[in-house]
Amino acid sequence: MTGAGRPAPAPAAAWRDFPPLALAPPLAGALQAFVELGYHGATIRDIARRAGLSVPGVYHHFPSKQHLLVALLDLTMDDLLTRSRQARAQGDGPVERFSRVVECLALFHMHRRDLGFIGASEMRSVAEPARSRIAATRTEQQRMVDDEVEEGCRRGLFRAPHPHEAARAVVTLCTALPQWWSPSGPQSAELVAREYVDFSLDLVRAAR
Amino acid sequence: MTGAGRPAPAPAAAWRDFPPLALAPPLAGALQAFVELGYHGATIRDIARRAGLSVPGVYHHFPSKQHLLVALLDLTMDDLLTRSRQARAQGDGPVERFSRVVECLALFHMHRRDLGFIGASEMRSVAEPARSRIAATRTEQQRMVDDEVEEGCRRGLFRAPHPHEAARAVVTLCTALPQWWSPSGPQSAELVAREYVDFSLDLVRAAR
DNA sequence: GAGACGACCGATCGATCGATCGGTTGCGAG
DNA sequence: CTCGCAACCGATCGATCGATCGGTCGTCTC
Numbered sequence: 001m002t003g004a005g006r007p008a009p010a011p012a013a014a015w016r017d018f019p020p021l022a023l024a025p026p027l028a029g030a031l032q033a034f035v036e037l038g039y040h041g042a043t044i045r046d047i048a049r050r051a052g053l054s055v056p057g058v059y060h061h062f063p064s065k066q067h068l069l070v071a072l073l074d075l076t077m078d079d080l081l082t083r084s085r086q087a088r089a090q091g092d093g094p095v096e097r098f099s100r101v102v103e104c105l106a107l108f109h110m111h112r113r114d115l116g117f118i119g120a121s122e123m124r125s126v127a128e129p130a131r132s133r134i135a136a137t138r139t140e141q142q143r144m145v146d147d148e149v150e151e152g153c154r155r156g157l158f159r160a161p162h163p164h165e166a167a168r169a170v171v172t173l174c175t176a177l178p179q180w181w182s183p184s185g186p187q188s189a190e191l192v193a194r195e196y197v198d199f200s201l202d203l204v205r206a207a208r
Numbered sequence: 209m210t211g212a213g214r215p216a217p218a219p220a221a222a223w224r225d226f227p228p229l230a231l232a233p234p235l236a237g238a239l240q241a242f243v244e245l246g247y248h249g250a251t252i253r254d255i256a257r258r259a260g261l262s263v264p265g266v267y268h269h270f271p272s273k274q275h276l277l278v279a280l281l282d283l284t285m286d287d288l289l290t291r292s293r294q295a296r297a298q299g300d301g302p303v304e305r306f307s308r309v310v311e312c313l314a315l316f317h318m319h320r321r322d323l324g325f326i327g328a329s330e331m332r333s334v335a336e337p338a339r340s341r342i343a344a345t346r347t348e349q350q351r352m353v354d355d356e357v358e359e360g361c362r363r364g365l366f367r368a369p370h371p372h373e374a375a376r377a378v379v380t381l382c383t384a385l386p387q388w389w390s391p392s393g394p395q396s397a398e399l400v401a402r403e404y405v406d407f408s409l410d411l412v413r414a415a416r
Numbered sequence: 417g418a419g420a421c422g423a424c425c426g427a428t429c430g431a432t433c434g435a436t437c438g439g440t441t442g443c444g445a446g
Numbered sequence: 447c448t449c450g451c452a453a454c455c456g457a458t459c460g461a462t463c464g465a466t467c468g469g470t471c472g473t474c475t476c
Contacts, residue, residue: 040248041333044464054425056466061423065464121329125249162403168388169381169407176380195370199377202410252434262455264436269453273434418476425470432463440455446448 013090015083015104018111025051026058027075030068035114039069039125069122070130076115077137080108084144094152095206099197101144105174106196110181110189117178145171149204159205170200221298223291223312226319233259234266235283238276243322247277247333277330278338284323285345288316292352302360303414307405309352313382314404318389318397325386353379357412367413378408 023031029050033042044065048058062068087104091097109116119138126134149167152158160166173196181192231239237258241250252273256266270276295312299305317324327346334342357375360366368374381404389400 036332038246038248038332040246043462045462055464056426057424059465063465124244124246161406165400165403166407172384172387173377173380176384179380180376192373195373196377198369199374199411202413203407205410251432253432263434264456265454267435271435420473420475422473423471425468427467427469429466430464433461434459435461436459437457438455439457441453443450443452445450 015086016107018107021112021115024061025053026061026068027072029053029058030065031072031114031118034069034072034118034122039065039118039122066127069118069126070134072115073119073122073126073130073134076112076119077134077141079112079115080105080119081137081141083108084141088144088148093157094148094155095157095201098145098148098152098204099201101148102170102174102197102200103193105141105145105171106177106193107189109174109177110183110192113178113181113183116175120175120178142168142171152204152206157207159207160203163204166204169203173199173203223294224315226315229320229323232269233261234269234276235280237261237266238273239280239322239326242277242280242326242330247273247326247330274335277326277334278342280323281327281330281334281338281342284320284327285342285349287320287323288313288327289345289349291316292349296352296356301365302356302363303365303409306353306356306360306412307409309356310378310382310405310408311401313349313353313379314385314401315397317382317385318391318400321386321389321391324383328383328386350376350379360412360414365415367415368411371412374412377411381407381411 026047029047029052030042032050033046036042037046042065044055044058047065047068048055051058058068062071084101084104087100088097091100123131123135123138146164146167149158149160149163149170153160153163158166177192177196181187181189183189234255237255237260238250240258241254244250245254250273252263252266255273255276256263259266270279292309292312295308296305299308331339331343331346354372354375357366357368357371357378361368361371366374385400385404389395389397391397
C-alpha cells in the first residue's frame with residue numbers, strides 16, 4: 001500500500017505537500033461522523049452509510065467502533081510527527097527551526113482539518129491503553145516546540161519571560177485552527193500559516 | 209434565588225470575583241458528566257447518580273437531557289457577557305479596555321473551567337434554535353475584542369497587520385485555557401491571566 | 417470445475433438508551 | 447385534621463445502541 005507510486009520528486013519540502021487524503025471507506029465515514037456528531041454521538045449505522053457499506057461490512061474491516069477512532073488518531077499522529085521532524089531537520093538555528101515547526105503545525109491543522117479536529121476533541125473517548133500511547137506522541141510534539149523556544153531564549157534570540165507557557169500558547173493556537181478555518185473561506189492555508197508563524201514569533205518575542 | 213444576600217460591597221471589580229459556583233444538583237451533575245464523557249457519552253443515569261437523585265428526580269426539574277445542556281450554556285454566556293461588559297466599561301482607552309476584556313476572558317475560563325470547556329466543545333450537540341441563539345452571544349463576545357483591537361489599530365496604539373485575525377487568536381488562546389489549566393497546577397489563575405494579557409498585547413503588537 | 421477465501425449483507429441478538437407511568441412522602445395552608 | 451402540591455422514587459416503556467450470526471457472491475488457485 002505505502003511505498004507504491006510517488007517517486008518522491010521533491011523530498012526537500014515533502015512536509016509541506018498535502019495530497020488529497022485517501023482513507024479506507026470505513027475510516028473516511030467514521031472521520032466524517034465523528035467530526036459532525038462526536039464519537040459517542042456517531043453510530044455504526046451512520047458510519048456504514050457514509051462508507052457505502054452495511055454494518056457487518058464495516059466490522060469486516062475493523063473489529064469495533066473504538067478501533068476506528070484509534071486508527072484515525074494513530075494515523076494522525078504518525079503523519080504529524082513525521083512532517084514535524086522533517087520540518088525541524090531542515091531549519092538552521094532555533095529561529096528557523098521554530099518557524100518551520102510552527103508552519104508545519106499550522107498547515108497540518110488546515111490541510112488535515114478533520115483529523116486535527118478529532119485529534120484535539122476526542123482524546124477523552126479513547127480507552128486505555130491507547131490513550132496513554134497517543135497522549136505520549138502529543139507530548140512529544142509539544143516538546144519539539146518547547147525545545148526550540150528554550151534554545152532560542154538561551155541564545156538570546158527570543159525574549160519570552162516564560163518560554164514553556166509561550167510554547168504552549170503557540171501550539172494551542174495551531175491546534176485550534178480546525179475550529180474556525182475553512183478551505184472555502186477567504187484565506188488560503190499557506191497565507192494563514194505564514195501569519196501564524198508571525199504570531200508565534202510575536203509570542204516568543206523574537207528579535208525583529 | 210438571585211438577588212438574595214450579597215450586598216455588593218465592591219462593584220468596582222465584581223467581574224474579577226468568582227465565588228464557588230452554586231448550581232442546582234441536576235445541573236452540577238450534568239456539568240461533571242458532560243465534561244468527563246461529552247454530551248452523548250453522558251447518560252441520564254450518570255447525571256442522576258452524580259446529583260444524588262433518581263432518574264425521574266432529574267426529570268422533575270428539567271424536561272430533557274438537551275434542556276440541561278442548554279441551561280448550562282445559557283448560564284455560561286450570560287455570566288461571561290455580563291462580566292466582559294463590566295470589564296470593558298471600566299477601561300479607559302482601547303489598550304486598557306482590551307487588556308481588561310482579555311483578563312476577564314482568561315479569568316472566566318479558569319475559575320469557571322468546566323463551564324468554559326463545554327461552552328467550547330459541546331456547541332455541536334445543541335439543537336436548533338438554541339444553537340443559533342447561543343452562537344450569537346459567542347459572536348458578540350468575539351466582536352467585543354474585535355472592536356477594541358480595531359480601535360487600537362486606528363489610533364496607532366496597536367500595529368497588528370491583520371486586526372481581525374489577531375483578535376481571533378487572542379480569543380482562541382483564552383477559550384483553550386480549560387484544556388490544560390488546572391487549579392491544582394503550579395500557577396494561579398490570576399498569574400496566568402496577567403501572562404495572557406501580555407501575550408495578547410504581543411499578538412496585537414501594542415506599543416511598549 | 418472443485419475448493420478456498422475475501423468481501424460483503426439481511427436478520428437479529430442482549431444491553432442500554434432517554435423518557436414516562438403511577439405511585440409515596442412530607443410539609444405548609446386553611 | 448385534611449387538603450393540595452412540590453419533590454421525589456421503583457418499575458417499565460419503545461427505540462436504538464454496538465456487535466454477531468449464518469449465509470451469498472465473485473474471484474483466484476490448482
